[in-house]
Amino acid sequence: MLPGHPGKHVADAPEVWEVTATETPFQGKKTGVRTDDVVMPDGSVVRRDYQVHPGSVAVLALDEEDRVLVLSQYRHPVREKLWEIPAGLLDVPGENPLHAAQRELYEEAHVKAEDWRVLADVYTTPGGSDEAVRIFLARGVGAAEGERYEVSEEEAEMELARVPVPDLVRGVLAGELHNNCLVVGVMTLVAARSGPGLDSLREADAPWPARPFEK
Structure with a gap:
Protein backbone atom coordinates (compact mmCIF):
# COMPACT_ATOMS: atom_id res chain seq x y z
CA MET A 1 0.00 0.00 0.00
CA LEU A 2 1.31 3.46 -0.88
CA PRO A 3 2.33 5.71 2.03
CA GLY A 4 0.21 8.72 2.89
CA HIS A 5 -2.93 9.74 4.73
CA PRO A 6 -6.10 8.43 3.03
CA GLY A 7 -8.78 11.08 2.86
CA LYS A 8 -6.40 13.86 3.95
CA HIS A 9 -7.53 17.35 2.93
CA VAL A 10 -4.80 18.91 0.79
CA ALA A 11 -4.43 22.64 0.27
CA ASP A 12 -1.46 24.83 -0.56
CA ALA A 13 -0.24 26.98 2.33
CA PRO A 14 1.96 30.09 2.50
CA GLU A 15 5.51 29.55 3.76
CA VAL A 16 8.64 31.68 3.58
CA TRP A 17 12.19 30.35 3.87
CA GLU A 18 14.99 32.69 4.86
CA VAL A 19 16.75 34.56 2.06
CA THR A 20 20.27 35.72 2.91
CA ALA A 21 20.94 37.66 -0.30
CA THR A 22 19.07 38.70 -3.43
CA GLU A 23 19.88 40.43 -6.71
CA THR A 24 18.19 41.20 -10.03
CA PRO A 25 20.59 40.36 -12.89
CA PHE A 26 17.98 41.28 -15.52
CA GLN A 27 14.95 43.58 -15.59
CA GLY A 28 12.80 43.87 -18.70
CA LYS A 29 9.76 46.02 -19.47
CA LYS A 30 7.30 43.76 -17.65
CA THR A 31 9.26 40.87 -16.16
CA GLY A 32 12.70 40.29 -14.68
CA VAL A 33 15.01 37.62 -13.30
CA ARG A 34 15.81 37.44 -9.58
CA THR A 35 18.51 35.44 -7.84
CA ASP A 36 17.95 34.51 -4.17
CA ASP A 37 20.25 32.69 -1.76
CA VAL A 38 17.82 30.49 0.19
CA VAL A 39 18.46 28.70 3.49
CA MET A 40 17.45 25.04 3.29
CA PRO A 41 16.01 23.06 6.25
CA ASP A 42 19.44 21.46 6.87
CA GLY A 43 21.07 24.90 7.12
CA SER A 44 22.74 24.85 3.72
CA VAL A 45 22.31 27.82 1.38
CA VAL A 46 21.40 27.31 -2.27
CA ARG A 47 20.95 29.77 -5.13
CA ARG A 48 17.59 29.96 -6.91
CA ASP A 49 17.03 31.91 -10.16
CA TYR A 50 13.46 32.68 -11.21
CA GLN A 51 11.35 34.99 -13.32
CA VAL A 52 9.56 37.79 -11.49
CA HIS A 53 6.16 38.32 -13.11
CA PRO A 54 3.32 40.83 -12.47
CA GLY A 55 0.64 38.16 -12.84
CA SER A 56 -1.89 37.40 -15.55
CA VAL A 57 -5.56 36.80 -16.23
CA ALA A 58 -7.23 34.54 -18.79
CA VAL A 59 -10.83 34.19 -19.94
CA LEU A 60 -12.70 31.08 -21.02
CA ALA A 61 -15.58 32.75 -22.87
CA LEU A 62 -18.48 30.36 -23.46
CA ASP A 63 -21.20 31.25 -25.97
CA GLU A 64 -24.85 30.11 -26.11
CA GLU A 65 -23.91 27.14 -28.33
CA ASP A 66 -21.40 25.85 -25.76
CA ARG A 67 -18.41 26.94 -27.81
CA VAL A 68 -15.24 28.46 -26.42
CA LEU A 69 -13.67 31.54 -27.98
CA VAL A 70 -10.04 30.74 -28.84
CA LEU A 71 -7.24 32.63 -30.56
CA SER A 72 -4.26 31.35 -32.53
CA GLN A 73 -1.08 33.29 -31.74
CA TYR A 74 2.63 32.81 -32.50
CA ARG A 75 4.71 32.22 -29.36
CA HIS A 76 8.39 32.72 -30.11
CA PRO A 77 9.94 30.93 -27.08
CA VAL A 78 8.34 27.61 -28.12
CA ARG A 79 8.43 28.32 -31.89
CA GLU A 80 4.78 27.39 -32.32
CA LYS A 81 1.47 29.00 -33.16
CA LEU A 82 -0.74 28.07 -30.22
CA TRP A 83 -4.50 28.06 -29.77
CA GLU A 84 -5.21 30.00 -26.57
CA ILE A 85 -8.01 31.66 -24.66
CA PRO A 86 -7.85 35.47 -24.34
CA ALA A 87 -5.28 36.45 -21.71
CA GLY A 88 -2.99 39.25 -20.62
CA LEU A 89 -0.87 40.80 -17.91
CA LEU A 90 -2.01 42.68 -14.86
CA ASP A 91 -0.81 46.08 -16.00
CA ASP A 121 -6.04 30.16 -9.83
CA VAL A 122 -2.73 28.65 -10.91
CA TYR A 123 1.02 29.16 -10.80
CA THR A 124 2.24 28.45 -14.33
CA THR A 125 5.76 27.23 -13.52
CA PRO A 126 6.41 27.63 -9.77
CA GLY A 127 9.84 26.02 -10.01
CA GLY A 128 11.11 28.84 -12.21
CA SER A 129 8.66 31.75 -12.08
CA ASP A 130 6.35 33.47 -9.59
CA GLU A 131 3.73 34.07 -12.30
CA ALA A 132 0.19 33.64 -10.96
CA VAL A 133 -2.80 33.41 -13.30
CA ARG A 134 -6.49 33.75 -12.53
CA ILE A 135 -8.66 32.01 -15.11
CA PHE A 136 -12.24 33.28 -15.43
CA LEU A 137 -15.35 31.73 -16.92
CA ALA A 138 -17.34 34.31 -18.91
CA ARG A 139 -20.90 33.57 -20.03
CA GLY A 140 -23.59 35.63 -21.72
CA VAL A 141 -21.10 36.55 -24.44
CA GLY A 142 -21.89 39.19 -27.04
CA ALA A 143 -20.21 41.67 -29.35
CA ALA A 144 -18.67 44.72 -27.67
CA GLU A 145 -19.72 48.24 -28.63
CA GLY A 146 -17.48 50.81 -30.22
CA GLU A 147 -14.35 50.59 -32.34
CA ARG A 148 -12.37 47.38 -32.37
CA TYR A 149 -9.07 47.66 -30.45
CA GLU A 150 -6.09 48.08 -32.79
CA VAL A 151 -3.64 45.20 -32.36
CA SER A 152 0.04 44.95 -33.37
CA GLU A 153 3.08 42.65 -33.38
CA GLU A 154 2.15 38.96 -32.82
CA GLU A 155 -1.46 39.90 -32.08
CA ALA A 156 -1.87 41.34 -35.59
CA GLU A 157 -1.77 37.79 -37.01
CA MET A 158 -4.24 36.25 -34.56
CA GLU A 159 -6.97 33.99 -35.88
CA LEU A 160 -10.22 33.75 -33.91
CA ALA A 161 -12.47 30.68 -33.68
CA ARG A 162 -15.34 29.32 -31.59
CA VAL A 163 -14.77 25.66 -30.77
CA PRO A 164 -17.15 23.20 -29.03
CA VAL A 165 -15.98 22.13 -25.59
CA PRO A 166 -15.74 18.40 -26.49
CA ASP A 167 -13.45 19.22 -29.42
CA LEU A 168 -11.08 21.10 -27.11
CA VAL A 169 -11.08 18.24 -24.60
CA ARG A 170 -10.22 15.85 -27.41
CA GLY A 171 -7.40 18.14 -28.54
CA VAL A 172 -5.95 18.36 -25.04
CA LEU A 173 -6.01 14.58 -24.51
CA ALA A 174 -4.54 13.99 -27.98
CA GLY A 175 -1.58 16.26 -27.23
CA GLU A 176 -2.62 18.77 -29.89
CA LEU A 177 -3.33 21.74 -27.60
CA HIS A 178 -0.65 22.94 -25.18
CA ASN A 179 -1.48 26.40 -23.86
CA ASN A 180 -1.56 26.25 -20.07
CA CYS A 181 -4.60 28.49 -19.56
CA LEU A 182 -6.63 26.77 -22.27
CA VAL A 183 -5.88 23.31 -20.88
CA VAL A 184 -6.59 24.25 -17.26
CA GLY A 185 -9.65 26.30 -18.15
CA VAL A 186 -11.32 23.68 -20.33
CA MET A 187 -10.61 20.75 -18.02
CA THR A 188 -11.75 22.73 -14.96
CA LEU A 189 -14.97 23.63 -16.79
CA VAL A 190 -15.64 19.95 -17.51
CA ALA A 191 -14.80 18.95 -13.93
CA ALA A 192 -17.12 21.60 -12.48
CA ARG A 193 -19.97 20.52 -14.75
CA SER A 194 -19.58 16.85 -13.82
CA GLY A 195 -19.36 17.71 -10.12
CA PRO A 196 -20.88 20.58 -8.14
CA GLY A 197 -22.00 22.60 -11.19
CA LEU A 198 -20.99 25.97 -12.59
CA ASP A 199 -23.03 27.91 -10.06
CA SER A 200 -20.70 26.55 -7.37
CA LEU A 201 -17.73 28.40 -8.88
CA ARG A 202 -16.30 31.29 -6.89
CA GLU A 203 -17.58 34.80 -7.46
CA ALA A 204 -15.60 36.92 -9.90
CA ASP A 205 -14.25 39.13 -7.10
CA ALA A 206 -13.15 36.24 -4.85
CA PRO A 207 -9.94 36.95 -2.88
CA TRP A 208 -6.68 36.08 -4.64
CA PRO A 209 -3.82 35.92 -2.11
CA ALA A 210 -1.21 35.48 -4.86
CA ARG A 211 -2.11 38.93 -6.26
CA PRO A 212 -4.13 40.91 -3.68
CA PHE A 213 -6.40 43.61 -5.10
CA GLU A 214 -8.93 46.24 -4.13
CA LYS A 215 -12.55 45.40 -4.99
Whole structure:
Protein backbone atom coordinates (compact mmCIF):
# COMPACT_ATOMS: atom_id res chain seq x y z
CA MET A 1 0.00 0.00 0.00
CA LEU A 2 1.31 3.46 -0.88
CA PRO A 3 2.33 5.71 2.03
CA GLY A 4 0.21 8.72 2.89
CA HIS A 5 -2.93 9.74 4.73
CA PRO A 6 -6.10 8.43 3.03
CA GLY A 7 -8.78 11.08 2.86
CA LYS A 8 -6.40 13.86 3.95
CA HIS A 9 -7.53 17.35 2.93
CA VAL A 10 -4.80 18.91 0.79
CA ALA A 11 -4.43 22.64 0.27
CA ASP A 12 -1.46 24.83 -0.56
CA ALA A 13 -0.24 26.98 2.33
CA PRO A 14 1.96 30.09 2.50
CA GLU A 15 5.51 29.55 3.76
CA VAL A 16 8.64 31.68 3.58
CA TRP A 17 12.19 30.35 3.87
CA GLU A 18 14.99 32.69 4.86
CA VAL A 19 16.75 34.56 2.06
CA THR A 20 20.27 35.72 2.91
CA ALA A 21 20.94 37.66 -0.30
CA THR A 22 19.07 38.70 -3.43
CA GLU A 23 19.88 40.43 -6.71
CA THR A 24 18.19 41.20 -10.03
CA PRO A 25 20.59 40.36 -12.89
CA PHE A 26 17.98 41.28 -15.52
CA GLN A 27 14.95 43.58 -15.59
CA GLY A 28 12.80 43.87 -18.70
CA LYS A 29 9.76 46.02 -19.47
CA LYS A 30 7.30 43.76 -17.65
CA THR A 31 9.26 40.87 -16.16
CA GLY A 32 12.70 40.29 -14.68
CA VAL A 33 15.01 37.62 -13.30
CA ARG A 34 15.81 37.44 -9.58
CA THR A 35 18.51 35.44 -7.84
CA ASP A 36 17.95 34.51 -4.17
CA ASP A 37 20.25 32.69 -1.76
CA VAL A 38 17.82 30.49 0.19
CA VAL A 39 18.46 28.70 3.49
CA MET A 40 17.45 25.04 3.29
CA PRO A 41 16.01 23.06 6.25
CA ASP A 42 19.44 21.46 6.87
CA GLY A 43 21.07 24.90 7.12
CA SER A 44 22.74 24.85 3.72
CA VAL A 45 22.31 27.82 1.38
CA VAL A 46 21.40 27.31 -2.27
CA ARG A 47 20.95 29.77 -5.13
CA ARG A 48 17.59 29.96 -6.91
CA ASP A 49 17.03 31.91 -10.16
CA TYR A 50 13.46 32.68 -11.21
CA GLN A 51 11.35 34.99 -13.32
CA VAL A 52 9.56 37.79 -11.49
CA HIS A 53 6.16 38.32 -13.11
CA PRO A 54 3.32 40.83 -12.47
CA GLY A 55 0.64 38.16 -12.84
CA SER A 56 -1.89 37.40 -15.55
CA VAL A 57 -5.56 36.80 -16.23
CA ALA A 58 -7.23 34.54 -18.79
CA VAL A 59 -10.83 34.19 -19.94
CA LEU A 60 -12.70 31.08 -21.02
CA ALA A 61 -15.58 32.75 -22.87
CA LEU A 62 -18.48 30.36 -23.46
CA ASP A 63 -21.20 31.25 -25.97
CA GLU A 64 -24.85 30.11 -26.11
CA GLU A 65 -23.91 27.14 -28.33
CA ASP A 66 -21.40 25.85 -25.76
CA ARG A 67 -18.41 26.94 -27.81
CA VAL A 68 -15.24 28.46 -26.42
CA LEU A 69 -13.67 31.54 -27.98
CA VAL A 70 -10.04 30.74 -28.84
CA LEU A 71 -7.24 32.63 -30.56
CA SER A 72 -4.26 31.35 -32.53
CA GLN A 73 -1.08 33.29 -31.74
CA TYR A 74 2.63 32.81 -32.50
CA ARG A 75 4.71 32.22 -29.36
CA HIS A 76 8.39 32.72 -30.11
CA PRO A 77 9.94 30.93 -27.08
CA VAL A 78 8.34 27.61 -28.12
CA ARG A 79 8.43 28.32 -31.89
CA GLU A 80 4.78 27.39 -32.32
CA LYS A 81 1.47 29.00 -33.16
CA LEU A 82 -0.74 28.07 -30.22
CA TRP A 83 -4.50 28.06 -29.77
CA GLU A 84 -5.21 30.00 -26.57
CA ILE A 85 -8.01 31.66 -24.66
CA PRO A 86 -7.85 35.47 -24.34
CA ALA A 87 -5.28 36.45 -21.71
CA GLY A 88 -2.99 39.25 -20.62
CA LEU A 89 -0.87 40.80 -17.91
CA LEU A 90 -2.01 42.68 -14.86
CA ASP A 91 -0.81 46.08 -16.00
CA VAL A 92 -0.73 47.78 -12.61
CA PRO A 93 0.18 46.31 -9.18
CA GLY A 94 -3.03 45.71 -7.23
CA GLU A 95 -5.19 45.89 -10.38
CA ASN A 96 -8.58 44.21 -10.02
CA PRO A 97 -8.19 40.97 -12.02
CA LEU A 98 -11.81 41.03 -13.20
CA HIS A 99 -11.29 44.45 -14.76
CA ALA A 100 -8.12 43.19 -16.43
CA ALA A 101 -9.94 40.12 -17.78
CA GLN A 102 -12.76 42.24 -19.17
CA ARG A 103 -10.19 44.47 -20.85
CA GLU A 104 -8.36 41.52 -22.43
CA LEU A 105 -11.59 39.98 -23.74
CA TYR A 106 -12.51 43.31 -25.33
CA GLU A 107 -9.06 44.02 -26.78
CA GLU A 108 -8.31 40.55 -28.15
CA ALA A 109 -11.78 39.47 -29.30
CA HIS A 110 -13.98 42.61 -29.20
CA VAL A 111 -16.37 40.71 -26.93
CA LYS A 112 -18.15 41.43 -23.64
CA ALA A 113 -19.81 39.04 -21.18
CA GLU A 114 -22.64 39.34 -18.65
CA ASP A 115 -21.74 36.61 -16.15
CA TRP A 116 -18.26 36.11 -14.67
CA ARG A 117 -16.91 33.42 -12.32
CA VAL A 118 -13.47 32.24 -11.24
CA LEU A 119 -12.55 28.89 -12.80
CA ALA A 120 -9.08 28.41 -11.31
CA ASP A 121 -6.04 30.16 -9.83
CA VAL A 122 -2.73 28.65 -10.91
CA TYR A 123 1.02 29.16 -10.80
CA THR A 124 2.24 28.45 -14.33
CA THR A 125 5.76 27.23 -13.52
CA PRO A 126 6.41 27.63 -9.77
CA GLY A 127 9.84 26.02 -10.01
CA GLY A 128 11.11 28.84 -12.21
CA SER A 129 8.66 31.75 -12.08
CA ASP A 130 6.35 33.47 -9.59
CA GLU A 131 3.73 34.07 -12.30
CA ALA A 132 0.19 33.64 -10.96
CA VAL A 133 -2.80 33.41 -13.30
CA ARG A 134 -6.49 33.75 -12.53
CA ILE A 135 -8.66 32.01 -15.11
CA PHE A 136 -12.24 33.28 -15.43
CA LEU A 137 -15.35 31.73 -16.92
CA ALA A 138 -17.34 34.31 -18.91
CA ARG A 139 -20.90 33.57 -20.03
CA GLY A 140 -23.59 35.63 -21.72
CA VAL A 141 -21.10 36.55 -24.44
CA GLY A 142 -21.89 39.19 -27.04
CA ALA A 143 -20.21 41.67 -29.35
CA ALA A 144 -18.67 44.72 -27.67
CA GLU A 145 -19.72 48.24 -28.63
CA GLY A 146 -17.48 50.81 -30.22
CA GLU A 147 -14.35 50.59 -32.34
CA ARG A 148 -12.37 47.38 -32.37
CA TYR A 149 -9.07 47.66 -30.45
CA GLU A 150 -6.09 48.08 -32.79
CA VAL A 151 -3.64 45.20 -32.36
CA SER A 152 0.04 44.95 -33.37
CA GLU A 153 3.08 42.65 -33.38
CA GLU A 154 2.15 38.96 -32.82
CA GLU A 155 -1.46 39.90 -32.08
CA ALA A 156 -1.87 41.34 -35.59
CA GLU A 157 -1.77 37.79 -37.01
CA MET A 158 -4.24 36.25 -34.56
CA GLU A 159 -6.97 33.99 -35.88
CA LEU A 160 -10.22 33.75 -33.91
CA ALA A 161 -12.47 30.68 -33.68
CA ARG A 162 -15.34 29.32 -31.59
CA VAL A 163 -14.77 25.66 -30.77
CA PRO A 164 -17.15 23.20 -29.03
CA VAL A 165 -15.98 22.13 -25.59
CA PRO A 166 -15.74 18.40 -26.49
CA ASP A 167 -13.45 19.22 -29.42
CA LEU A 168 -11.08 21.10 -27.11
CA VAL A 169 -11.08 18.24 -24.60
CA ARG A 170 -10.22 15.85 -27.41
CA GLY A 171 -7.40 18.14 -28.54
CA VAL A 172 -5.95 18.36 -25.04
CA LEU A 173 -6.01 14.58 -24.51
CA ALA A 174 -4.54 13.99 -27.98
CA GLY A 175 -1.58 16.26 -27.23
CA GLU A 176 -2.62 18.77 -29.89
CA LEU A 177 -3.33 21.74 -27.60
CA HIS A 178 -0.65 22.94 -25.18
CA ASN A 179 -1.48 26.40 -23.86
CA ASN A 180 -1.56 26.25 -20.07
CA CYS A 181 -4.60 28.49 -19.56
CA LEU A 182 -6.63 26.77 -22.27
CA VAL A 183 -5.88 23.31 -20.88
CA VAL A 184 -6.59 24.25 -17.26
CA GLY A 185 -9.65 26.30 -18.15
CA VAL A 186 -11.32 23.68 -20.33
CA MET A 187 -10.61 20.75 -18.02
CA THR A 188 -11.75 22.73 -14.96
CA LEU A 189 -14.97 23.63 -16.79
CA VAL A 190 -15.64 19.95 -17.51
CA ALA A 191 -14.80 18.95 -13.93
CA ALA A 192 -17.12 21.60 -12.48
CA ARG A 193 -19.97 20.52 -14.75
CA SER A 194 -19.58 16.85 -13.82
CA GLY A 195 -19.36 17.71 -10.12
CA PRO A 196 -20.88 20.58 -8.14
CA GLY A 197 -22.00 22.60 -11.19
CA LEU A 198 -20.99 25.97 -12.59
CA ASP A 199 -23.03 27.91 -10.06
CA SER A 200 -20.70 26.55 -7.37
CA LEU A 201 -17.73 28.40 -8.88
CA ARG A 202 -16.30 31.29 -6.89
CA GLU A 203 -17.58 34.80 -7.46
CA ALA A 204 -15.60 36.92 -9.90
CA ASP A 205 -14.25 39.13 -7.10
CA ALA A 206 -13.15 36.24 -4.85
CA PRO A 207 -9.94 36.95 -2.88
CA TRP A 208 -6.68 36.08 -4.64
CA PRO A 209 -3.82 35.92 -2.11
CA ALA A 210 -1.21 35.48 -4.86
CA ARG A 211 -2.11 38.93 -6.26
CA PRO A 212 -4.13 40.91 -3.68
CA PHE A 213 -6.40 43.61 -5.10
CA GLU A 214 -8.93 46.24 -4.13
CA LYS A 215 -12.55 45.40 -4.99
